[in-house]
Every structure is written in structure tokens, then in C-alpha cells.
Amino acid sequence: MDALLGALRGIVGDGHVLTGGDLGAWERDWRGRARGKALAVVRPACTQEVADVVRATAAYVQQHPDCGIGIVPQGGNTGLVLGSTPDESGTMLVLSLRRMQAVRNVDATNLSMTVDAGCIIDTLHECTSAQGLWLPLSLAAEASCTVGGVLSTNAGGTRVLRFGTARDFCLGLEVVTATGEVWDGLRGLRKDNTGYDLRQLFIGSEGTLGIVTAATLRLYPAPKACWVAWADVPDMASALGLLERARYSLGDALTAFELMDRSALDLVRKHRPALRVPLYPSGAYAVLLEYCATDAGMRAPLEDTLAAAMQQGCATDAVLAENARQSRAFWQVREAIPEAQAQEGPSVKHDVSLPLGAMSSFLDATAAALCAAIPGVRVLHFGHLGDGNLHYNVFPPEHVDGRAFVRDEEERINDLVFAQVTAHGGAIAAEHGIGSLRARRLAQVEPPVAMAMMHAIKKALDPTNLLNPGRVLLHSVQNPCMEKRPCLP
Incomplete structure (x- = not known):
């Protein structure tokens, strides 16, 4: 693999291919739940460097089909479903887009802005506010999360009720494909029916179909x-x-x-x-x-x-x-x-969405099922009621060790909660995505025809499973060694 790392250093510079030492900032998930092991962290500065990195890696994998190398795109690493950190195999390249922070254009007439994928959401708030414009996308992690990560997970936030999810803010995308080609779809049009809507395919795909390198975002006049x-x-x-x-x-x-x-x-x-x-x-x-x-x-x-x-x-x-x-x-x-939840200690967390008419019934039925199964369990919920998104979290009974509780009871709690979500016509992932944490559960709750279509799309766009393997879909692989990669818990 030294030959590949040497090629990558030639693309992004010696100082931007990080190996050994402490890579914890890139290997550890935001919650501190798990830590993987990366082959290297690669930090490109522009779209062309991303394309060159992908092309070089794809060529190496083609020549060494048993190497097990994959590319894990990463923005602010604020995800909550283990979707942007490496697994434990030591063969993953973390592709950090944080150096790509250019605001390419702000168009007050078109009410849009075109920005690099590594731009921090809070920075864009400041940029637009200074010009009398408004990007109403608002998330708890907005001081750290990036445009690329927000779009790759189709994140929601507190204003979905009025403005929709990240998908609804996106007028255009620039994407590097699994073969290292660049698709420029940044035109920023509000009407464009020329063929399949490829932009929507990449939004919410968590970097498994292509790597978002830039986006054109919808803006609004600032409210008075x-x-x-x-x-x-x-x-x-x-x-x-x-x-x-x-x-x-x-x-x-x-x-x-x-x-x-x-x-x-x-x-x-x-x-x-x-x-x-x-x-x-x-x-x-x-x-x-x-x-x-x-x-x-x-x-x-x-x-x-x-x-x-x-x-x-x-x-x-x-x-x-x-x-x-x-x-x-x-x-x-x-x-x-x-933050208060984190200080209280470990809990089993769920990010679900439900029809508003089913919300009361879901809460009653789920609380009853949990209390019957684990007497004394503590349930906490909050969220964006306007769009049906509930954060439903389960804490251990008083005086029970939190880590042991999560280790021993998480699977049973998830079974109970997700059974009620499904029974009430809801979804097991509302705004956090699937990642590797929910990949097995996705295969259990989605209809076979839906899973077959997802696998077909993945196979068409990334036949060697180079991009973010083990996330969203567990087994969309041509390379058999990909099956052997350990998944994060």
C-alpha cells in the first residue's frame, strides 16, 4: 500500500496524507461511541484533487482486488450513526474535505450561493447575513457540520417545518464519482427536467454513490x-x-x-x-x-x-x-x-419520524412495552414536532451502570422501539441517516423490492464498493474481501 500512499502524497502534498500518530479526531465518532482504524487521512484542497485521489485509489484497487481499501468521505465528523468514521480493518482512507471551504459565489438576484463541501454551516450564516440574505438551515451541530455532510445525510434541523430538509435547500451539486470523474450539476436552476434528477440521488446517500464536493444552495431574503x-x-x-x-x-x-x-x-x-x-x-x-x-x-x-x-x-x-x-x-x-443527555450518561438513542396522528399512540405503546420489558427504565423524548421527527432516548434505571445497560439491552430496546415505529407507519431514520449503526436494521424493515433497487443503484455507480463500504447497504460488493471488513458496533 506504500505505492498508493506515495501517489496520494503526490496529489495533495506530503503534509496532507496523515498516517500513524494520533488520528483520533478522524477515527473517533462524535459521540465517542466507537473508534476505527484508518490506513490514512487524505486532505484534498479542491475538487480536482478529490477526483485524482479517487482515480488513483480506484486504479490501485483494480490492480490489487484483495487489498480491502475503501474511501470514507468525512466533513465535520458530527454524524450520529457511524457513517463517516473508518471501520477497524486499517484499510480505509478517510477523505477529509475540511480544507475545501471556498464560498464560490453569492447571487442575490437568484437567491442562491455556491460553496465548497467543506464549508461550515455557521460560516455560511454569517456570510449571508452580512448581505441581507438568509440560509434558514439550522442544526444543533451547525458550528461544526459541513455542507457536504449535511447534504450527504439529508439533515433536517429545527426549521424543517417551514423550509424542509437539506434536500430542499439544494439547487445543484458537484460530485466526484467512484471512477474519479467530476459531475458538474451546479447550475442552480429551480426548474430542470432534462432527464433523471441525479442531484436527488446523491443527496442522502451518505457518500456511498459519489462524493459531494460543492453545492448551490437556496437562499431567502432575511426576515425583518x-x-x-x-x-x-x-x-x-x-x-x-x-x-x-x-x-x-x-x-x-x-x-x-x-x-x-x-x-x-x-x-x-x-x-x-x-x-x-x-x-x-x-x-x-x-x-x-x-x-x-x-x-x-x-x-x-x-x-x-x-x-x-x-x-x-x-x-x-x-x-x-x-x-x-x-x-x-x-x-x-x-x-x-x-449535551445534558451526554452528561447524564449512556443511553439508547433513536431518531424516528411518525405521522402526527400516530404520535400519541406510539408514545403510549412504546413506553408500555419498554417498562414491561425493563422495569424502571427512563424514557426521554424531544424533537421537531412540526415535521413528525422525534428523538426517543432510553436511559437505564436509577443506579444501573449506563455502559453495561447499553451493552446488554440496546438490541432488545431497538427491537421494541422500531417494532412500534413500523407498526405506527413511521421511519427508523428521520434526519441522522443510516450509517453502519442502522444498516442491518434497514435491511430488516425495508421491503425487499426497495432494497433490491438500492443495491442495483449502488452496483451501477460503484461496482467495486469503493465509496463508504458498509454504510447504508451491508452487502453491495463485487470485491469479496469487502465482506470481511469488521463493522463498527
């Missing part, structure tokens, strides 16, 4: 004002009632509707005591609403919506942020939940 409210709601039916009323009365100006159960807020108060929960729920839930308008004087519709909700019993109480600082403080409580 955004208001944030916090409501205390007694139960799920009331939360759904408030959502329905807010949708009809506020329309497209309703940009976020976040649900937090009392257990989630208990952890925030326990582990982040400096944060003040605006209204601690007297019932089961708190809801955060965001309302963005083109007129700075349009606060009244939100006030009227909350007043009507309280009259109808959908909300027990509500408070409206008085200024931007207070709005940010409300959001900080919601955004602190993942």
Missing part, C-alpha cells in the same frame, strides 16, 4: 423580525392542537415548533443549572415556537395564537421573548438537551 415563544402544554394531544392552530393562523411565518418532555428539561436543569427554563411545564411538555415575519410590527398574530390556545386548553401558560437576547436564551435551553 423573528419572535420566539415558550408554551406549557399538558399532553401530546394538546401539543398537536397548538401546532394545528399555529399552522393555520401563522402560515409560513411559523418556522419552528419544538417539543420537549419534562424529563428532557429535568436533565437541562440538573446538568446546565445556569440556563433558566422559561416555563417549567406543569404538564407533560413544553413547546418552543419561532415566528419570522417580513414586517417588524407583526408580533400580534403570535400573541393572538397563544391566547386562543390557552382559552381552548391547548396550553396552560405561555411566555413571549421580549428581545433577541431572550429569544436566544429560549433556544439555548432547547439546544442544551443533547
Whole structure:
């Protein structure tokens, strides 16, 4: 493999092919759940270097079909399903796109921007804001996650209710294929029916079909004002009632509707005591609403919506942020939940989506099944209720070791939770992707005809399974040695 590493150094420079030493930043997943072993970390600076790296690696694999080498594309490495870290084989090349951070173009007339895949989402927020434009894509990891990773997983975030997932922001892509060719689909058109929509094929494919190197993103005029409210709601039916009323009365100006159960807020108060929960729920839930308008004087519709909700019993109480600082403080409580969970200790996490009409039934049935199977288990859930996305997490009973609990009970808990998700017409992956963590589960829950189509697409675009092997699909291989690679747990 020295010959390949030498060729890669000739492409990206000696200092950008990293081997040995501490590669933990690239080998360890964001949660610290697992660590793989990379053959090397390769850090290209531009699309042509990515193409040359892929071409050189593909040629080496063709000459050495038993080498087991694969390419794992990586952006900010903030994924949650073990989709961008190497396995334990020591034969994976981590292709880090973090050096590719150019903003190629901002087009205020077309309301679009074209950027490299390594650009950080927060940086793009700053760039567009300075020009009176708005990229409403908002995620918990936006200070670290990259455009390429967000598109490769079709990430969602807090404003899917109004603006959709990452897919809906993407007007064009530039992709390096498994043969090292470059597909330039960056035209940024809103209407383009010239053949199959290849762009949509690559979005959400987690780097298994091609490597996203640049994207053209949809922008919006910056809103004149955004208001944030916090409501205390007694139960799920009331939360759904408030959502329905807010949708009809506020329309497209309703940009976020976040649900937090009392257990989630208990952890925030326990582990982040400096944060003040605006209204601690007297019932089961708190809801955060965001309302963005083109007129700075349009606060009244939100006030009227909350007043009507309280009259109808959908909300027990509500408070409206008085200024931007207070709005940010409300959001900080919601955004602190993942960190508070991590401080509480290991848990079994799920990122699922459900029809809104099935949400209450799912929660009741799943909690009952879990408590019957593991008495004393603690369930916490929160998420983007406006689009049906729930983060459903299971903690061990009090005084039970968290690591041992996850090790011994994770598979049984997943069986119980995903059985209820499927029974209620939901999906086992809402916005985090499949990676290697959910690859086996995907094959179990998806219909055979769907899996056959996915395998056919993978075989057509990457017949040697060079790109991100073992992610999404477990066994789409021509090279038999790929089957022998150990998967991360």
C-alpha cells in the first residue's frame, strides 16, 4: 500500500496524507461511541484533487482486488450513526474535505450561493447575513457540520417545518464519482427536467454513490423580525392542537415548533443549572415556537395564537421573548438537551419520524412495552414536532451502570422501539441517516423490492464498493474481501 500512499502524497502534498500518530479526531465518532482504524487521512484542497485521489485509489484497487481499501468521505465528523468514521480493518482512507471551504459565489438576484463541501454551516450564516440574505438551515451541530455532510445525510434541523430538509435547500451539486470523474450539476436552476434528477440521488446517500464536493444552495431574503415563544402544554394531544392552530393562523411565518418532555428539561436543569427554563411545564411538555415575519410590527398574530390556545386548553401558560437576547436564551435551553443527555450518561438513542396522528399512540405503546420489558427504565423524548421527527432516548434505571445497560439491552430496546415505529407507519431514520449503526436494521424493515433497487443503484455507480463500504447497504460488493471488513458496533 506504500505505492498508493506515495501517489496520494503526490496529489495533495506530503503534509496532507496523515498516517500513524494520533488520528483520533478522524477515527473517533462524535459521540465517542466507537473508534476505527484508518490506513490514512487524505486532505484534498479542491475538487480536482478529490477526483485524482479517487482515480488513483480506484486504479490501485483494480490492480490489487484483495487489498480491502475503501474511501470514507468525512466533513465535520458530527454524524450520529457511524457513517463517516473508518471501520477497524486499517484499510480505509478517510477523505477529509475540511480544507475545501471556498464560498464560490453569492447571487442575490437568484437567491442562491455556491460553496465548497467543506464549508461550515455557521460560516455560511454569517456570510449571508452580512448581505441581507438568509440560509434558514439550522442544526444543533451547525458550528461544526459541513455542507457536504449535511447534504450527504439529508439533515433536517429545527426549521424543517417551514423550509424542509437539506434536500430542499439544494439547487445543484458537484460530485466526484467512484471512477474519479467530476459531475458538474451546479447550475442552480429551480426548474430542470432534462432527464433523471441525479442531484436527488446523491443527496442522502451518505457518500456511498459519489462524493459531494460543492453545492448551490437556496437562499431567502432575511426576515425583518423573528419572535420566539415558550408554551406549557399538558399532553401530546394538546401539543398537536397548538401546532394545528399555529399552522393555520401563522402560515409560513411559523418556522419552528419544538417539543420537549419534562424529563428532557429535568436533565437541562440538573446538568446546565445556569440556563433558566422559561416555563417549567406543569404538564407533560413544553413547546418552543419561532415566528419570522417580513414586517417588524407583526408580533400580534403570535400573541393572538397563544391566547386562543390557552382559552381552548391547548396550553396552560405561555411566555413571549421580549428581545433577541431572550429569544436566544429560549433556544439555548432547547439546544442544551443533547449535551445534558451526554452528561447524564449512556443511553439508547433513536431518531424516528411518525405521522402526527400516530404520535400519541406510539408514545403510549412504546413506553408500555419498554417498562414491561425493563422495569424502571427512563424514557426521554424531544424533537421537531412540526415535521413528525422525534428523538426517543432510553436511559437505564436509577443506579444501573449506563455502559453495561447499553451493552446488554440496546438490541432488545431497538427491537421494541422500531417494532412500534413500523407498526405506527413511521421511519427508523428521520434526519441522522443510516450509517453502519442502522444498516442491518434497514435491511430488516425495508421491503425487499426497495432494497433490491438500492443495491442495483449502488452496483451501477460503484461496482467495486469503493465509496463508504458498509454504510447504508451491508452487502453491495463485487470485491469479496469487502465482506470481511469488521463493522463498527
